[in-house]
Every structure is written in structure tokens, then in C-alpha cells.
Amino acid sequence: MDAIVLDHVARRFGAVHAVSDVSLSVRPGEIMGFLGTNGAGKTTTIKMLLGFLAPDTGRVRVFGADPADPRARARIGYMPETACYYPYLNIRELLNFYGELCGMTAAAIRARADRLIPQVGLAGAGGRLLRHYSKGMLQRAGIAQALLHDPDLLILDEPLTGLDPLARIQFRDLIRSLHDQGKTVFFSSHELSEAELICDRVAILKEGRLVWLGACGEIAGDGGRNLERIFLNLLTRTESEAHP
Amino acid sequence: MNACLRQLAALCGLSLRELFRRKDVWVVLALGLLILAPLAELKPYGIGGASRHLHEIALLLIWVASAFIAIGVAGRQFPPEFEHRTIHPMLAKPASRTTLLVGKYLGAWSASALATGSFYLLYGLFAGVKMDLWFPPVFIQAFVLHVGFLTVVTAFSMLGSFCVTPAANLTVSGIVVGGMFAFGEHLEEMTAGHPAPIRALAWLADAIAPHVEFFDLRRRVIHEWGPVGADVAAAVMLYAVVYAVACLAITGWLFRRRTC
Numbered sequence: 144m145d146a147i148v149l150d151h152v153a154r155r156f157g158a159v160h161a162v163s164d165v166s167l168s169v170r171p172g173e174i175m176g177f178l179g180t181n182g183a184g185k186t187t188t189i190k191m192l193l194g195f196l197a198p199d200t201g202r203v204r205v206f207g208a209d210p211a212d213p214r215a216r217a218r219i220g221y222m223p224e225t226a227c228y229y230p231y232l233n234i235r236e237l238l239n240f241y242g243e244l245c246g247m248t249a250a251a252i253r254a255r256a257d258r259l260i261p262q263v264g265l266a267g268a269g270g271r272l273l274r275h276y277s278k279g280m281l282q283r284a285g286i287a288q289a290l291l292h293d294p295d296l297l298i299l300d301e302p303l304t305g306l307d308p309l310a311r312i313q314f315r316d317l318i319r320s321l322h323d324q325g326k327t328v329f330f331s332s333h334e335l336s337e338a339e340l341i342c343d344r345v346a347i348l349k350e351g352r353l354v355w356l357g358a359c360g361e362i363a364g365d366g367g368r369n370l371e372r373i374f375l376n377l378l379t380r381t382e383s384e385a386h387p
Numbered sequence: 388m389n390a391c392l393r394q395l396a397a398l399c400g401l402s403l404r405e406l407f408r409r410k411d412v413w414v415v416l417a418l419g420l421l422i423l424a425p426l427a428e429l430k431p432y433g434i435g436g437a438s439r440h441l442h443e444i445a446l447l448l449i450w451v452a453s454a455f456i457a458i459g460v461a462g463r464q465f466p467p468e469f470e471h472r473t474i475h476p477m478l479a480k481p482a483s484r485t486t487l488l489v490g491k492y493l494g495a496w497s498a499s500a501l502a503t504g505s506f507y508l509l510y511g512l513f514a515g516v517k518m519d520l521w522f523p524p525v526f527i528q529a530f531v532l533h534v535g536f537l538t539v540v541t542a543f544s545m546l547g548s549f550c551v552t553p554a555a556n557l558t559v560s561g562i563v564v565g566g567m568f569a570f571g572e573h574l575e576e577m578t579a580g581h582p583a584p585i586r587a588l589a590w591l592a593d594a595i596a597p598h599v600e601f602f603d604l605r606r607r608v609i610h611e612w613g614p615v616g617a618d619v620a621a622a623v624m625l626y627a628v629v630y631a632v633a634c635l636a637i638t639g640w641l642f643r644r645r646t647c
Contacts, residue, residue, distance in 0.1 A: 193479050195647045213481040221479035227471040229401070231408035243397030244480040246390030272408075288476060298479075 144207045146171045146296050146327040147192060152201035154187055161187040163351040164201070169329055169344075171295070174322055176338035176359075177331040178374065179348035185331040186224060188348070189300050192329070193221055205296065217245065220294035224301040224331075226281035230274035234265050234284055237273065238291055245292040252291070259287045264313060278305035286317070297321065299330035303337055315341055339370040347377055394482045395490040402464065402494025403501070411460075415502045418452040419509050426513045438518070439609050446605045449506045450533075450568070454599075457499035457537050458560045461544035464491040465642075466553045474647055484642050492545055492635060499537045504530070520611075528614040529604040535627035536602035540564055542634035543597050549641040563596055571600035597630055 147169035154162045162184040169175045179185050190196040191203050194210035208215035228237055235256055242252030260266055263283040268276065273284065282305050289297060303311055318328055318341050332338050338345055339359055347355040354377050359370070406412060425444040468474040477487060507530045515521040543563070547556035570577065578589040601623045607613065614620070 190647070195475070195478055213483045213486075216479060217481035219479060221476060223472060223475040223479075225472050227473050228476070229405075229473060231405060236404070240397050240401055241476065241480060243393050244477065244482050246393055246481065285476070 144171075145169060145204075146173070146206060147175075147329060148202070148204040149188070149192075150202040150204075152188070152191060152198045152203055154184075154191060154196060154198050160351050162191070162198075165348070165351075165353045166201075167346055167353060167356060169327060171327050172322065172325045173344065174318065174328040174342045175330075176342035176345040177329060177348065178333070178335065178338055178345060179331075180378070182350075183348040184351040185348055186300060187351075189221075189298055189329075189331060192298055193219065217292070218295045220289035220292065220297045222282075222285040222289040222297070222299045222302055224304065226278065226285045226305070228273050228281065228284060228288075231272060233270055233272055234260060234287065235269060237284060238288060241288045242291055247292060255291055255293070256287075259290055262317070263287045264310065279307055279310055282306055283310065286314070290321075294326070296327045296329065299328065301332060302330055303332060303334050311337065335370045335374055345370065347374060349377060391486060394486050395493060398487065398490025399494040399497055402460070402491065402498050406460070406498045406501075415456065415505060418448075418456075418502075419506055422448045422452065422506055423509055423513055426510065426517065442514070442609045443605065445510060446608060449503070449510060450603070450605070452506065453499065453503040453533065453537065454540060454561075454564050454568075456502045457495070457540040458544045458557060458564065460498050461492070461495035461541035462548045462553055462556045462560065464495050464545060465548050469645075469647070478647060485639055488545075488635065488639050488642055492541060492631075495541045495545065496537060499541055500534050503533055503537060507533070523611070525604065525607050525612065525614045528620060529608050532602040532604055532620065532623060535624045536599050538627040538631045539597045539599060539602075539634075542631035542638075546634045546638045546641075549638055549645070564599055567596050567599050568603070571596070571598050598626070601626060 145168040147167075149165050149167050152162060152165045153160070165184075165188060177185055177188070187196065191198050192205060192210055194212070194216060197211065203210060205215050206218055210216060210219070229240075232240065238256045238259070239249075239252055242255070247255070260269060263286050265280065265283050265287065268280060273281065276284065282302065286299075286302065289299070302314065306314060315337070318330075321328060342359050344356065344358050346353055355373060422445050425441045425448070465474075468477070478484070482490075507526075511522050511526060514526075520526075540560070544556060544560045547560050550556070551559060574589050574593050578586050581589075604615070607615070
């Protein structure tokens with residue numbers, strides 16, 4: 144069974160077609176990069192994958208289930224684009240709260256938090272309230288809460304935003320270790336070189352339409368510039384077709 | 388513990404933690420001291436009428452402070468979550484929107500009840516020390532019905548938070564609750580001689596607005612009349628539960644329709 148299935152999915156906001164007839168599937172254990180310019184429809188697609196939004200037409204399935212069903216979401220870990228969490232909590236309290244929302248026991252949350260907090264590089268900030276965290280630290284907290292309940296599928300919306308170079312390397316290693324554990328990762332990004340380094344496959348979205356879907360192995364090498372070239376070609380081609 | 392109960396406890400705990408961490412507890416303490424101020428003037432063997440007057444002021448302050456806290460706390464459960472997008476990681480967890488709503492409601496309700504309980508405790512201790520009136524049954528009943536009032540007001544304010552802006556909700560809820568508290572029981576007689584459209588509006592307000600005046604036992608406490616019958620108290624509490632459930636059902640419908 145595929146981890147993610149988007150079957151002719153479309154979503155409109157008034158007159159704006161945010162997502163138009165997108166179909167793709169992500170196999171279990173695969174790392175899929177979801178690329179596109181600002182306003183391409185990446186976040187709308189992710190919201191449909193999480194059940195926040197219902198598609199106008201088409202079908203969305205996560206491990207065969209409708210993501211609007213809370214039981215389906217038990218297998219998803221989500222890190223939002225904007226890292227905003229409760230400023231009056233510290234990282235342990237935040238993880239406790241989300242762990243309880245996931246139905247985890249206090250002992251399980253504690254054990255998981257003991258592993259995750261150093262893993263995401265927040266060991267030294269345990270007692271500090273989140274209001275005193277930098278943007279990068281909040282991103283790390285976001286990764287920790289997404290991984291807390293050991294989900295089978297990770298959906299990450301622009302996870303590299305605000306991360307310093309060291310944190311990016313740590314993030315890449317973390318994604319690879321999750322891949323080795325058989326987890327599925329679906330992440331949206333603007334960082335083409337990072338996507339080419341991390342992902343098994345990449346999907347490119349342009350104005351709500353899926354314009355390219357391919358394996359990174361086919362275009363590997365050249366320090367991520369191959370994907371950059373494909374990306375730019377697609378954008379210029381569609382723009383020149385739109386404005387000849 | 389059942390997973391759903393754990394989720395409700397987590398949401399409720401978050402609201403209570405917020406009350407302490409955002410230093411709102413100092414506001415509660417300041418209001419408590421304000422309530423105690425008139426009672427400090429109470430003297431044993433003093434003039435009965437004057438004592439009753441001071442009791443009345445203190446109890447009115449408890450009601451005003453409690454309504455203010457309930458409307459404020461309930462009204463800010465969801466709008467900041469949408470504004471700061473903290474709602475997204477919460478919605479992504481395996482908890483239904485109904486659970487999130489009920490958990491947040493219980494959090495606002497328990498935070499308001501805790502603050503009101505501390506006002507009543509201070510008031511009861513002061514009245515006990517000053518007048519040797521140690522928590523008479525009518526006083527306990529007044530507190531229980533006050534919690535019923537909070538049940539209604541928190542649900543009403545939470546519903547308002549999905550309909551209008553936070554500032555407008557605070558104003559509208561304050562006016563409705565204050566208006567019903569002051570004029571709720573006189574609505575029919577006030578509009579008796581007026582034209583039909585005004586009477587129809589009054590009838591509509593009578594049917595829709597929360598009848599917070601049902602929960603007010605201040606006069607009984609002040610004049611030491613004793614508690615109301617158990618059947619009356621039970622009926623009033625049933626009204627509170629039915630009204631809150633109706634408000635939460637509409638809020639839940641709005642929440643499910645809301646694009647996040």
C-alpha cells in the first residue's frame with residue numbers, strides 16, 4: 144500500500160485554483176521532495192494530506208485511509224512551515240502536551256523526549272521557555288514534536304527555513320537515519336540542492352499543477368545544479384508558453 | 388487512562404498552565420484584594436444594614452470579576468491559535484476537532500472556576516473571621532450555581548470567538564452577560580407596553596440570550612435566607628448544561644467548517 148496517494152486532486156479558493164488535477168503517489172520508505180515557487184500550491188497540498196482541507200475534487204489517501212480521520216493521522220508526523228509554538232512552555236512541556244494529544248503515556252513521552260531533545264540539538268535549552276528560543280531552535284523543536292510519536296510518515300513544510308549550515312547537515316543526517324528505519328518522508332522546499340541530495344524522487348509544482356516528477360538518481364551529480372536547471376527550464380518554458 | 392481523556396486533560400492543563408505562565412494569576416489576586424476591600428470594613432456587632440450593604444458590594448465584585456475572567460479566558464482559547472498557527476501541529480495530531488473544542492472549553496471553564504473559587508474562599512474566610520459566618524449552606528449553594536453561570540458564559544464566549552473578532556467578542560459577550568444579569572428577569576415587563584416588533588425582539592432575546600440571572604443567589608446570601616430547593620437548583624444547573632452543549636454544538640459546527 145502506498146504511503147501517500149493523491150488522485151486527480153484539485154482545490155480552489157474562490158476564483159484562485161490553488162491545486163489543479165494533481166496525481167502522485169509516494170511509496171513507503173521513500174523520501175519525496177515537493178518543490179515549487181511561492182504560491183505554487185505546496186502548502187495547500189500538504190494541508191489536504193493532513194486533512195485540514197478537503198479537496199474539491201479527487202481523492203487523498205494516507206496509508207489507504209482518509210487523513211481527515213484522526214486514526215489515520217496517528218501515523219503522520221507534521222512540521223509546519225511557520226515554527227510557532229506556545230511561548231510559555233519549555234521543550235519538555237511542549238513535547239508532553241503533544242505526546243498526550245497523541246495518546247501516549249507519560250513514561251513513553253519521557254523516554255522519547257530524552258532521546259529526541261539531544262538528537263535535535265536542544266539538550267542545553269531544556270528548561271528555557273520557547274519565547275526565548277531563536278528561529279532555528281524553534282525549527283528544531285518543530286522537528287522534535289513531529290517525530291515524538293514515532294510516525295511512519297513525516298510531512299515537513301519548508302523544514303530548512305531558519306536552520307544554520309550545521310543544523311542543515313544534522314537535519315540531512317536525521318532524514319537519512321529515518322530513511323534507514325523505513326520511514327516515509329514528504330517535504331516541501333525551495334532548497335533545490337538540498338532536495339537533490341536528500342530525496343529519492345522530486346515533484347515540481349507550478350501554479351497548482353504538477354509539471355515534473357522524477358527520480359533524483361536520473362539527474363544526480365553536478366552539486367544539485369541539474370535539478371536547478373530542470374526547475375528553471377520548467378519555469379521559463381511554462382512562462383514563455385503562457386506569454387509567447 | 389483512556390486516550391481521549393488524556394487528550395482532554397492535556398488541553399485543559401494547557402489552559403491552566405497559560406493562566407499561571409502569562410501571569411494572569413496576579414490579575415486574579417488583585418481582583419481578590421479588591422473584593423476583600425469592602426469586607427475589611429465589616430465589624431462584629433455592627434449595624435446590620437451597613438454590613439449587608441458591604442456584603443452586596445463584595446459579592447457584586449465577585450460576579451463582575453468572575454464574568455470578566457470567564458469571557459476573557461474562553462474568548463482567547465482559539466483566536467491566538469489561528470493567528471499564530473499553533474493550531475496546525477495540534478490539528479495534525481490524532482485528536483478530533485470535537486476533542487480539541489471540548490478540551491479547550493474545559494480548560495477555560497476550570498480556569499474560571501478556579502479563579503472564582505479563590506474569590507469565594509477569600510470572601511468566606513473573611514466573613515467567617517469578621518462575622519462568625521463560616522460557610523453557611525446558602526453560601527456553598529451560591530458558589531455551585533456560580534459555577535453553573537461559568538458553564539454558560541464560557542460556552543457563550545467561545546462561540547462568540549468563532550463569530551467575531553476577539554475585541555468585538557469581549558464587548559458583545561460583556562454587554563449580553565451584563566445586560567441579562569441586570570435586566571434578564573424584567574425583560575417581559577419592560578417591553579409590555581411597547582409595539583409588537585419590540586416585544587418580538589425581547590422575546591427573541593429572552594429565548595436566545597443566556598439567562599445568567601438564574602444563577603444569582605446574592606440576595607439569599609446577604610439576607611441569610613437559606614438555600615433554594617434542591618429541585619430548583621438542579622433545574623438551573625440542567626439549564627446551564629443544555630445551554631453550554633447547544634453553544635458548543637454550534638461552535639463545533641463552525642470549527643469543522645473553518646479553513647485552517
